[in-house]
Amino acid sequence: MSQRRRIPHLIGSLLLVAAAGVGCGEATADSGAGAGTEPEVRPLGRIVPVPASVTPEGEPYALTRDTRIGVDTSSRASKAVGRYLAGLLRPATGFPLPVVDEEAADGGVRLRLDPDDGALGDEGYRLHSAPDGVTLTAREPAGLFRGVQTLRQQLPSAVEHDSVQPGPWNIAGGTITDTPRYAYRGAMLDVSRHFFTVDEVKRYIDQLALYKINTLHLHLSDDQGWRIAVDSWPRLTTHGGSTEVGGTPGGFYTKAQYKEIVRYAASRYQEVIPEIDMPGHTFAALSSYPELNCDGIAPPLYTGVKVGKSSLCVPKAVTYDFVDDVIREIAELTPGRYLHIGGDEAHSTSHADYVTFMDKVQPVVAKYGKTVVGWHQLTGATPAKDALVQYWGLDRTPAAEKERVAAAARNGTGLILSPADRAYLDMKYANDTTLGLTWAGYVEVRRSYDWDPATYLPGAPEGAVRGVEAPLWTETLSTTDDLDVMAFPRLPGLAELGWSPASTHDWDTYKVRLAEQAPRFDALGIDYYRSPQVPWPGE
The missing domain is CATH 3.20.20.80 (Glycosidases)
Structure with a gap:
């Protein structure tokens, strides 16, 4: 690991700052945890880049050993994104997460292509999370892939580790609808x-x-x-x-x-x-x-x-x-x-x-x-x-x-x-x-x-x-x-x-969401610079 950085980062830290809301969408989420702890449920939409529309609602979804990832098995691209998601989540969760036909994924995570949903464009997606399952919808496979990154960041940062972590693995309830500002x-x-x-x-x-x-x-x-x-x-x-x-x-x-x-x-x-x-x-x-x-x-x-x-x-x-x-x-x-x-x-x-x-x-x-x-x-x-x-x-x-x-x-x-x-x-x-x-x-x-x-x-x-x-x-x-x-x-x-939309561009809320990325950087082995402008965990 590089020693050139001004201040060494906290290896494996799972600390987070208590923070403000996402600054977008229909609601502002509370952190759900005190300073110095990562919440068991990350507030919906408090990720980077911040989504265009966030509507928190209801109880979270819990990823478990029985969770299946459902895809349209007739779509080669959908199957590939499903396998990618499973590959991201298996090491830290220890769960098998089989990739199956969508109809066999009741209560699991569904990746769904809807070619008629023109509002989502080439890279947009809609993520709906509830206790009975998570559905990720996109018009194109690229949108599914972008949505997977959102789902990934909604899980605790420990999901990025390459060895089994204790969990729990919760995804906040509600709906994110998201499309990019620029192509x-x-x-x-x-x-x-x-x-x-x-x-x-x-x-x-x-x-x-x-x-x-x-x-x-x-x-x-x-x-x-x-x-x-x-x-x-x-x-x-x-x-x-x-x-x-x-x-x-x-x-x-x-x-x-x-x-x-x-x-x-x-x-x-x-x-x-x-x-x-x-x-x-x-x-x-x-x-x-x-x-x-x-x-x-x-x-x-x-x-x-x-x-x-x-x-x-x-x-x-x-x-x-x-x-x-x-x-x-x-x-x-x-x-x-x-x-x-x-x-x-x-x-x-x-x-x-x-x-x-x-x-x-x-x-x-x-x-x-x-x-x-x-x-x-x-x-x-x-x-x-x-x-x-x-x-x-x-x-x-x-x-x-x-x-x-x-x-x-x-x-x-x-x-x-x-x-x-x-x-x-x-x-x-x-x-x-x-x-x-x-x-x-x-x-x-x-x-x-x-x-x-x-x-x-x-x-x-x-x-x-x-x-x-x-x-x-x-x-x-x-x-x-x-x-x-x-x-x-x-x-x-x-x-x-x-x-992200120009309306969400706000340094004061962004720096909090960025600070919350620190445990993810650590888990991924990213040797980042601890800028004094950012309220990093533990500082």
Whole structure:
């Protein structure tokens, strides 16, 4: 476990603060327990992200050894979600929890698909709990999966342990009806500055799932390393992927490994967006193939952290052969809609060359059946039709740059909001934080939560905002403990901004619900930062 955190967390603690209500829905629930204890019944809806509508009613449901999980056995997706739920609950409860046909689950937990319930959309769900059973209804399997995360958080935090715990396992009575605010709720993991294995990426995927994140953006190439196999350009990985920041050994994903990440993410209803950053951030490629350089000379591998010194050679025809091959091979591996072409910090590329490059590369993405995503500098060229741009500017970014992005949004370009001084998980929390960077300023937990995506970018139509994404850059992060301590506890708040209605956005109630996540973090082995802004258990 990392020792870099400012204050060590309480291993295995099941303490909770006595707290306020959920701040939404038709009722405000009382905690049902005094300070320092976790209630046997968690108040309905006091979870993260907070649900859209909560109606507490009646007595709780008790999960027991006789509980069955009922699904529509004719639906492969429903059966898979049922097995996933059973797999989550069996280790800590010790219960068998067989997954059976819905009709054989009387008195149990039913997962029900209702294709005619249009109000629930693609990811919404309705959870009804009463002493005689729990019914989780969704229009689509993704909605069942999101609802399972709510059911999971309604149970005591001890349910996350991988060994049998004493229980009881109660789910408060009433009804939650919940749909997401934004269709795009993302997290980015930089595997280029420091490489992370398939299993380490899967661990992060599971953490994202708990908070209803639906998009995993993988930053697969940068100056310090190329991390995805490209058969037609093999030295990208054998040479360009051999190192990382600081000069330690790097690594890369074979095509089979990348497909395994994509498959695993899909099982958690997350879409993978691969990013190949260009024309800048390309030292790993330039070092692998001399012909990609305008002078035909390959630079040495780069293991530093300063940016803006590299560029593909825009005038050379071979550059576009390279781009076509890379995009084609990665698109073939990626069933999702999007392919991210980067485009940021191309300081070594002239503006004219940048525009030329983007005008040539964006159609290649379309040729292979994908939609372009780029960092917001793409608006300095002409974004392709239906493109998304990812805004990573700051509150203090010059108004002219913000207006350029807003103008693109008014012309139909969709926005993903990742303001660096709000959403970048690699920024230090405070001046005594060991890990992280400070170029965007300190980003404490409240700052990362206390902003509204709909109104953040002046002049951008609210309808242009597709959602939010929390990037995690890894210049200073090399272990999963490092990832944990920078992502948590900020990631859940950013997930709530993407999922929950704007009317529920309230720091004072959120910080209490966040504090109540601490025992869950502990049980899951998440090495989180104990921000002094949050009323953590035991403090």
